[in-house]
Amino acid sequence: xxxxxxxxxxxxxxxxxRALQEAGYAVDATGEGQEGLWYAQSxxxxxVVLDLMLPGLDGWSILRSLRGEGIQTHVLILTARDAVxxxxxxxxxxxxxxxxxxxxxxxLMARVRALLRRQYQSKSPLIKVADLELNQATRQVRRSGxxxxxxxxxxxxxxxxxxxxxxxxxxxxxxxxxxxxxxQAQSNVVDVYIGYLRKKLDRPGLVPLIHTRxxxxxxxxxxxx
Amino acid sequence: xxxxxxxxxxxxxAVMTASAVVLLAAWAALYLLVRTSLLQELDSALVQQxxxxxxxxxxxxGRVDLELGKMIEPQKTAPGDHRYFEVWQEGMGxxxxxxxxxxxxxxxxxxxxxxxxxxxxxxxxGRPVRLLAVTVRPRWEGGGEGSTQxxxxxxxxxxxxxxxxLERFETSLTQLAYLLAAVGLAAILATAGGAWWAVGFGxxxxxxxxxxxxxxxxxxxxxRVELPAAPTExxxxxxxxxxxxxxxxxxxxxxxxxxxxxxxxLRTPLAGLSFTMEVxxxxxxxPREYMDDMSQCLAISQQMQGMVDNLLTMARLDSSxxxxxxxxxxDLAEALEQVWAPFEDQALRKGLSVAWEPAQGxxxxxxxxxxxxxxxxxxxxxxxxxxxxxxxxxSTNSVGGQVKIxxxxxxxxxxxxxxxxxxxxFWRGDxxxxxxxxxxxxxxxxxxxxxxxxxxxxxxxxxxxxxxxxTLSLPGTPPPADxxx
Numbered sequence: 279x280x281x282x283x284x285x286x287x288x289x290x291x292x293x294x295x296r297a298l299q300e301a302g303y304a305v306d307a308t309g310e311g312q313e314g315l316w317y318a319q320s321x322x323x324x325x326v327v328l329d330l331m332l333p334g335l336d337g338w339s340i341l342r343s344l345r346g347e348g349i350q351t352h353v354l355i356l357t358a359r360d361a362v363x364x365x366x367x368x369x370x371x372x373x374x375x376x377x378x379x380x381x382x383x384x385x386l387m388a389r390v391r392a393l394l395r396r397q398y399q400s401k402s403p404l405i406k407v408a409d410l411e412l413n414q415a416t417r418q419v420r421r422s423g424x425x426x427x428x429x430x431x432x433x434x435x436x437x438x439x440x441x442x443x444x445x446x447x448x449x450x451x452x453x454x455x456x457x458x459x460x461x462q463a464q465s466n467v468v469d470v471y472i473g474y475l476r477k478k479l480d481r482p483g484l485v486p487l488i489h490t491r492x493x494x495x496x497x498x499x500x501x502x503x
Numbered sequence: 504x505x506x507x508x509x510x511x512x513x514x515x516x517a518v519m520t521a522s523a524v525v526l527l528a529a530w531a532a533l534y535l536l537v538r539t540s541l542l543q544e545l546d547s548a549l550v551q552q553x554x555x556x557x558x559x560x561x562x563x564x565g566r567v568d569l570e571l572g573k574m575i576e577p578q579k580t581a582p583g584d585h586r587y588f589e590v591w592q593e594g595m596g597x598x599x600x601x602x603x604x605x606x607x608x609x610x611x612x613x614x615x616x617x618x619x620x621x622x623x624x625x626x627x628x629g630r631p632v633r634l635l636a637v638t639v640r641p642r643w644e645g646g647g648e649g650s651t652q653x654x655x656x657x658x659x660x661x662x663x664x665x666x667x668x669l670e671r672f673e674t675s676l677t678q679l680a681y682l683l684a685a686v687g688l689a690a691i692l693a694t695a696g697g698a699w700w701a702v703g704f705g706x707x708x709x710x711x712x713x714x715x716x717x718x719x720x721x722x723x724x725x726x727r728v729e730l731p732a733a734p735t736e737x738x739x740x741x742x743x744x745x746x747x748x749x750x751x752x753x754x755x756x757x758x759x760x761x762x763x764x765x766x767x768x769l770r771t772p773l774a775g776l777s778f779t780m781e782v783x784x785x786x787x788x789x790p791r792e793y794m795d796d797m798s799q800c801l802a803i804s805q806q807m808q809g810m811v812d813n814l815l816t817m818a819r820l821d822s823s824x825x826x827x828x829x830x831x832x833x834d835l836a837e838a839l840e841q842v843w844a845p846f847e848d849q850a851l852r853k854g855l856s857v858a859w860e861p862a863q864g865x866x867x868x869x870x871x872x873x874x875x876x877x878x879x880x881x882x883x884x885x886x887x888x889x890x891x892x893x894x895x896x897x898s899t900n901s902v903g904g905q906v907k908i909x910x911x912x913x914x915x916x917x918x919x920x921x922x923x924x925x926x927x928x929f930w931r932g933d934x935x936x937x938x939x940x941x942x943x944x945x946x947x948x949x950x951x952x953x954x955x956x957x958x959x960x961x962x963x964x965x966x967x968x969x970x971x972x973x974t975l976s977l978p979g980t981p982p983p984a985d986x987x988x
Contacts, residue, residue, distance in 0.1 A: 296782050297781075
């Protein structure tokens with residue numbers, strides 16, 4: 279999952295980015311409105327966390343531009359303005375949720391997870407693909423009832439594939455959703471992580487769930503027999 | 504507020520008093536007029552009768568012959584109009600008197616009355632009468648009146664007293680008084696009714712205005728008083744009221760946005776503080792990470808403290824119009840040098856070319872602490888907001904008893920149409936919080952207030968190189984004693 283944080287107050291921005299990264303999301307961040315809009319326009323984010331009072335271009339204008347261009351990325355507004363009209367204006371402009379500062383870590387994380395689930399049309403934090411189970415809230419993964427220990431990056435990759443189960447996902451899409459904008463990672467890291475996941479998930483004796491479609495990408499699910 | 508009598512009551516009382524006075528005057532004038540004319544009529548009747556009576560007095564054979572046989576009693580002209588007479592001869596008793604007088608005596612004035620004299624008098628029984636007294640010499644029989652020709656003894660003087668009972672006169676006047684009183688009362692009642700209606704009609708726009716004002720909600724200041732077809736006297740009231748409402752609304756909006764800004768400015772660092780700590784505590788970390796988080800939190804709380812200090816100072820300056828108490832001569836070059844020290848490294852890192860040109864030996868009459876706060880704000884803004892590799896110029900000069908400190912810096916991010924807005928509280932425009940900098944948009948607002956408290960001012964403009972130029976003007980000498988009451 280790749281997220282964008284646009285917040286001009288540096289200490290808060292740093293803390294939010296850190297919290298999201300520690301939760302396993304790839305996070306881009308900026309403190310300037312115009313730059314934020316440019317980031318949101320040029321990358322396919324799963325969620326934008328947006329402050330309203332920004333230098334350069336305010337949050338409302340960013341939201342208006344994004345929705346005006348048909349970009350449907352989910353937007354969570356973070357703001358110190360709690361007047362009802364501010365909230366209504368934000369939601370009317372196409373924001374998906376609203377969080378008033380100061381907010382708790384757990385609440386931010388729960389709202390981020392909820393919006394990401396909505397992004398992939400899922401109401402429950404539990405994703406099931408064949409005998410594979412992912413709990414997005416606790417980040418636990420089980421296959422045939424057996425818990426599987428994954429690293430942050432591995433979990434993020436599996437979650438992305440699971441959310442788009444039975445769909446072929448290109449290497450490029452995976453890369454975009456897992457890595458930050460200015461990441462130094464090479465594009466073949468996707469193949470490397472797919473290899474790690476296969477080793478942990480598709481143990482001998484189990485039906486393989488991760489499949490390669492040559493020249494197109496990967497997909498997760500049970501092959502029709 | 505203590506309420507007085509209603510406007511209608513006051514106007515009514517005024518109208519009633521005025522009409523009562525006018526009526527009373529008219530009443531008195533009419534009464535006097537009628538009385539005078541009645542009296543004249545009475546008097547002329549008396550005079551006429553006296554002439555008739557005296558014309559028949561004769562002096563014959565050394566005695567006065569009154570020839571009154573035919574008219575022992577004066578004619579009655581009307582019921583109640585009794586007339587009485589007495590005739591006296593000089594040096595002798597009464598020659599004759601009306602029988603109707605019986606034993607009564609007419610009051611007898613002293614002296615002689617060549618022409619008829621009229622006066623009010625009273626009979627011994629207390630009846631008021633109009634009394635005429637006239638003295639004549641009886642006619643010499645066959646000759647002219649009182650003539651002495653051909654006779655040794657001149658005719659003696661004879662005085663006629665003629666009295667008319669005033670009963671009828673007084674009855675008429677009393678009737679007139681009752682009539683006038685009745686008419687007057689009716690007129691006053693009619694005036695009261697008319698005035699009640701007229702005053703109510705005249706006050707109708709006032710009542711309409713009062714209702715409109717009552718309708719204005721306390722919450723909604725955007726409404727205005729509308730009074731279509733308001734009389735000219737009320738037009739200016741309505742206009743003033745609406746101007747007042749507009750000013751109130753503007754002040755209220757300013758206050759509201761100040762509060763909203765204040766909430767934002769306090770909530771944002773609070774959110775940063777609590778969120779940093781929460782994230783830090785969310786899992787075990789290395790001492791290095793904890794130290795970083797702690798110093799981050801410290802920086803945030805220091806920033807908040809600075810902001811709260813600024814706000815408190817401003818609130819104090821807002822509430823008291825006192826001048827800065829501890830003013831003294833402050834050497835400007837020295838003060839600038841001291842304040843500049845902590846910014847020197849930062850300016851170097853930013854690659855600013857600094858032109859440092861304060862004149863030596865120039866002093867301002869100012870509160871040293873307040874001056875330091877202003878200078879720190881000016882220099883901190885100049886360093887933080889000037890462009891990377893830009894220029895910064897600090898200079899001082901003295902103009903006509905005032906000293907001026909000018910700080911100019913390149914600030915391409917501040918659009919020139921916003922130059923004058925930089926003194927608004929919480930205004931930040933394009934140049935927002937840059938990183939951890941503690942600029943809450945209060946510094947310049949506070950500085951201006953401080954400068955004004957020191958009898959100076961703080962102004963911003965663009966200089967010839969289109970840099971932002973902020974000039975602080977301060978008095979160079981203490982103010983004259985009389986202005987420092």
